Amino acid sequence: MIAAIVNAVAVAIGSCIGLFVKKGIPEKYTSAIMQAIGLCVMLIGIEGAIGSGNVLIMIVSMVLGTLVGMLLDLDGKVNALGKLADKLVPQKEGQPSAAAGFVAASLLMCVGAMTIVGSIEAGLRGDGSLLYTKSIMDFISSIFLTLSLGIGVLLSSVTILVVQGGIVLLAVALAPFFTDPIISAMSTVGSVTILALGLNLIGVTKFKVANFLPAIIIAPILTILWSLVGLG
Numbered sequence: 521m522i523a524a525i526v527n528a529v530a531v532a533i534g535s536c537i538g539l540f541v542k543k544g545i546p547e548k549y550t551s552a553i554m555q556a557i558g559l560c561v562m563l564i565g566i567e568g569a570i571g572s573g574n575v576l577i578m579i580v581s582m583v584l585g586t587l588v589g590m591l592l593d594l595d596g597k598v599n600a601l602g603k604l605a606d607k608l609v610p611q612k613e614g615q616p617s618a619a620a621g622f623v624a625a626s627l628l629m630c631v632g633a634m635t636i637v638g639s640i641e642a643g644l645r646g647d648g649s650l651l652y653t654k655s656i657m658d659f660i661s662s663i664f665l666t667l668s669l670g671i672g673v674l675l676s677s678v679t680i681l682v683v684q685g686g687i688v689l690l691a692v693a694l695a696p697f698f699t700d701p702i703i704s705a706m707s708t709v710g711s712v713t714i715l716a717l718g719l720n721l722i723g724v725t726k727f728k729v730a731n732f733l734p735a736i737i738i739a740p741i742l743t744i745l746w747s748l749v750g751l752g
Contacts, residue, residue: 521688523648523655524639528681530659531629535674538666545667554668557661558721561628565718568633568711574701577742578708585709585735595728598623602672621672624721625665626679627729629658631736632714633707639684640698643691651684697740701747705739 542550569578589595602619629635634657638650658680666673691698713732719725 521642521685523642523651524681524684524688526648527629527651527655527658527684528677530655531625531662531680532674532677534659534662535666535671535677538663538673539671541663542667542670550668553664555722557664557668558718558723560718561721562715562718564632565711565713565715569708569715574705574708574743574746577705577739577746578712581705581709581735581739581742582712582732585733585738586731588734588738589728589731592734593731594733595730598626598730618670618672618675621665621669622675622679623672623730624669624717625662625673625676626683627717628661628665628714629676629680630683631710631733633711635684636687636706636710636736637703639687640691640703643688644695644698702740702743705743706736709735709739 599619602617602623634650634654638648638654642648642651662673709732713729713735716725716727716732717729720727720729
């Protein structure tokens with residue numbers, strides 16, 4: 521649990537640094553930085569999705585997960601939460617909304633392979649090394665994300681603590697459930713979601729990424745069924 525707390529604190533500190541530095545940087549530079557971050561996020565998603573997990577399970581999980589996400593309107597609910605951030609921290613005209621930063625940073629730092637695998641390892645084995653590595657990466661990312669998206673990135677530190685801390689506690693409670701195939705399936709689907717977010721950040725697409733999130737829960741269920749019918 522300590523590793524999850526360290527990660528959240530790292531993002532908060534990085535965001536504060538970004539807010540301080542942001543004041544002296546023209547908008548054209550922050551836009552260019554956002555495109556660079558988007559490309560890096562895409563690469564992280566591609567690397568995490570290729571060569572790991574069962575492709576058929578990944579496809580079915582994404583399809584079913586998206587349908588569930590749309591039925592539940594998860595994207596709308598996440599954006600409503602982001603709008604609450606706008607009310608808490610209203611932005612000046614012409615500046616990115618706190619909601620945009622909150623949603624993008626929360627998704628980027630909470631659904632990737634490192635979040636899932638690192639949190640499970642911290643819960644199962646008490647090994648927080650992967651989350652500590654992620655903390656360094658998120659610290660750097662939060663600085664540059666804040667330059668482009670503003671104070672909403674700082675608010676995402678709360679989401680990071682809740683999500684990663686929740687996965688750590690869940691891993692402790694359900695240790696036998698988290699087998700290697702299940703962890704791999706969850707990580708692969710999370711990486712595909714990260715890829716979609718990267719495409720959004722560079723402005724190529726407008727995926728409703730939050731609607732993909734149920735796929736991360738469906739993936740382990742399909743993995744278990746796959747194994748029970750003798751295909752795993």
